[in-house]
Amino acid sequence: MQDINEKTDEELVALTLKNQDYFLYLVRRYERKLFRYISRISNLNQDDVEDVLQDIFVKIYKNLNGFDTDLKFSSWAYRITHNEVISNYRKYKNKIDVISFDTDGNFIKNISDELDIEKAFKLVELKKEVDQVLDKIDIKYKEVLILRFLEEKSYREISDILRKPEGTIATLINRAKKEFLKILEREQNYMKRAYNSIVRVI
């Protein structure tokens, strides 16, 4: 087992093509990451995410011979996951019953590193609102924000996952950050107005 854990993803792919039992180790390596990614991008509930994830792993297995070794296996697996989720996005959107976004401290930390301190402070204060903001943002911005700040992928990896040039990814991330702030400020103002109205009534 120790030996298997030391093997790279690419070595495991080669082993799986000889013996399908090795696929178990690849699934174990990626099931949590991809589960979290699907949840973040689709907002599906746990059971639905599990079903989607099963289909994605079967797809990955079927396409193992098409894995381009010039890419990182994780980028390739994320690409398949992304394509599957995005192509069924509308279908999934109708199935959402609970909006629960797994925004951990990392998201706040990562995005605030790239924004100014004042806004970062506001962000920390409004941690709970991040879920709602991400849910309101356009999917093309949401996916790059998730990949960059939650999945902590590099520009090259995001480029490989979304099949877009790195320059386009950089532009998308910049626009996404601005859009994120715009929605966040709108939400903030809305909350302030609501709070003031309540205070006046009281």
Add this chain to the structure above:
Amino acid sequence: MEKINKLAEKIISRIKTEEIKPTSRWRFVVKDSFFWLAFILSVVIGAMAVSVILNTLLNNDWDLSLQLSGSLFQFVVITLPYFWLILLGGFIIIAYLNIKHTKKAYRCDLKIIVGGVILISFLLGLTFYNLGLASSLDKKFIQKLPPRFHQMIDSRLEVWQEPQRGFLIGEIQNFSGNSLELRDFKGRFWQIALELEAEELNFIEPLLRTNEKIRLMGSPNPEKCEQCFSAIMVRPLNLPKGDMIHEQFREVFPQDLQGKIIKRESIIKIQE
């Protein structure tokens, strides 16, 4: 997360139960090769279109633009090779769509890909043109099409289908001495009297063969017969490659051609 722990086993069990196998490597190779081949083919067809566009533009009857259309601008508008330009545009798009589906193309910027495709098509088209492929493509392929398609492909032909204005185009049925029989693109037969200088006739004679398509400038001769035409200038439908032959034409049809045209136009005016 407990559920997830069992997910890996579930997936492996599903793969085994449903006897799912990885798709063969050759399928991926074939798919990738298909996109590359389709890309290369699209670029080659685009380049052929470029060579015909160059051939059309460089061998257009610029020297007769005023006589044919009244103004240079109108001549350009009428004779631009729209069919080939649309074909070129179409194949640039097809080439782009194919290259986009190859493994690494997404890493390049759209502008670089489209610019590259246009540049390759142009350079290859220029090579084809210099190798004389444009005129042979025209001869071997386009001229074999029924005449009604000719004008669609070669918009230059429109201006040559007005015998009443002194411009006639058609296929030689037979040729002897100073006369020939011609069938125009509408299927009408014309008796042509060649009113050429000896030097002009000697130059053009090798091109006057049965089934050869030619363009004539002159005037209708209704006194002689209803479908009679006197030609003061004969040109093949498509000049062989490049500028060279055009220069030869200019040498053989020097300044006095303008005099002839003016004379002919006065004749038409008198007839009118």
